Amino acid sequence: MHPLTKDLISHIQDKYQLNDYVLHESFYHREKFHGETQYSFETCWFPINHGPWSEDESYPDGTIEIQVDTVTRRTTSINKHGDVTIYSLPEDLRDSDTQTSWLEQELGMTFDQEFMLLKHQDSLYQYVSCQNGIRLFPGFFISLELTDDGALDFFSVYGTPALSNKYPTESFSLAPVQITPIITEQIRFFSAPGDQQRIQAHTIEEIFVSQNDSLTYPFSDPDTSSVAMNEIVT
Numbered sequence: 001m002h003p004l005t006k007d008l009i010s011h012i013q014d015k016y017q018l019n020d021y022v023l024h025e026s027f028y029h030r031e032k033f034h035g036e037t038q039y040s041f042e043t044c045w046f047p048i049n050h051g052p053w054s055e056d057e058s059y060p061d062g063t064i065e066i067q068v069d070t071v072t073r074r075t076t077s078i079n080k081h082g083d084v085t086i087y088s089l090p091e092d093l094r095d096s097d098t099q100t101s102w103l104e105q106e107l108g109m110t111f112d113q114e115f116m117l118l119k120h121q122d123s124l125y126q127y128v129s130c131q132n133g134i135r136l137f138p139g140f141f142i143s144l145e146l147t148d149d150g151a152l153d154f155f156s157v158y159g160t161p162a163l164s165n166k167y168p169t170e171s172f173s174l175a176p177v178q179i180t181p182i183i184t185e186q187i188r189f190f191s192a193p194g195d196q197q198r199i200q201a202h203t204i205e206e207i208f209v210s211q212n213d214s215l216t217y218p219f220s221d222p223d224t225s226s227v228a229m230n231e232i233v234t
Contacts, residue, residue: 012066025044044065059081063081064078076157114129116128118135140157
């Protein structure tokens, strides 16, 4: 076994106290975020005393899937199957202080300064990256789902931190009236063939506007979001 693989397995097993579990499978995963390649290590743990199971069936009750970043070792996904207790996690995450404190520990970031709550509905909580309370793009998206008694059922972090504190900050003063002319320039009307008559429609080019409304930036960078192959596809 490769030393990195062995080290990551030990890290996950020790962090989440998986002494009553056996590693069923593990593999590396590569994904591209905003032009940067990220590598993660995904593991699947079965309870030692799980019942009969075959490859054609879903994972046995009690299975835990955990994914970590190969560089930072920070957990990017936890998925539980059935009634599972992970002893290293808080028993009840419904309390906002307990939940944000645990997230700060997992992410290594400060609540309301580097990430903030986006949505809370029933047992679902969603967070996004921010800079002093202002949402960032590109950034990352955090999702938590709790059981009826407040235990963690699912956790995931998607994306990468967008900025760091080396960037200067200034008071936000951009008003909608300032960017109205710029917005109207992004709307394009066109007609398309329909079943019986042509359809009139419009499209909007998404952009960012600078603080002094003198510059615009594309929503996605064409240099990193796509690759020009210059080949004829048949």
